[in-house]
Amino acid sequence: MTARGLGARLEQSLVPHAVGTPVRARLKNIPCPVDRGKVLRREECVPDIARSAVAGGARTLWRQMGLRSLKADRIATGAGLDSVRDRCLRIEAGRMSPR
Template sequence: MRFENPTNDEIRDILKNKKRIAVVGLSDNPMKTSYMVSSVMRDAGYEIIPVNPTVDEVFGIKAVKTLQDIEGHVDIVNVFRRSEYLPEVAKDTVAIGADIFWAQLGLANDEAYDYLKEHNVISIMDKCIKVEYARLAR
């Protein structure tokens, strides 16, 4: 992998200033990582938008099927889908004009990174947003 993440200072700035997070692949199962991570971020004051065509709601928030179904601006697209799906989610991220693409720990894709870079979207890959929040922004 050749992707390059922003610096710690840049990530800290993102976490302090970008508060509306669309979570792609957010599960309604409290035992799933996406649920646990999003729960912590929600408790920390972030607005969470569940994006998953297979669930009705998470945390009492109605889920949307796609990123394009979200009304209003999205600050961060936080992705919990396998790495091979990242290019598709990157294209959707650019299409909705989101500021940040964040692929969770263990997820990275050079094709998605290159596409996002070409379209001036900041990308963070292979990092857990909850861990980075605890480490840099709490």
């Protein structure tokens, strides 16, 4: 999962920084509000990630293409998060940008 906040990135990674931002192993370790949690993990991991996003105060749970967990969707939306499934953030951003 990557989490978009104010200069923090959450990943299961062995490196301390990625793309110029600190890497955190858990959402709760990010010292700032998290706007969007983007999930890039196996489908069976997604409900636990949704619970982590809820507990960590994320506002949106975004699951990349191929991730369609309805259970994760119920967890996220039940806690008031926006929930997006089976969508590529880059593709969607391109569709919304003016030409």
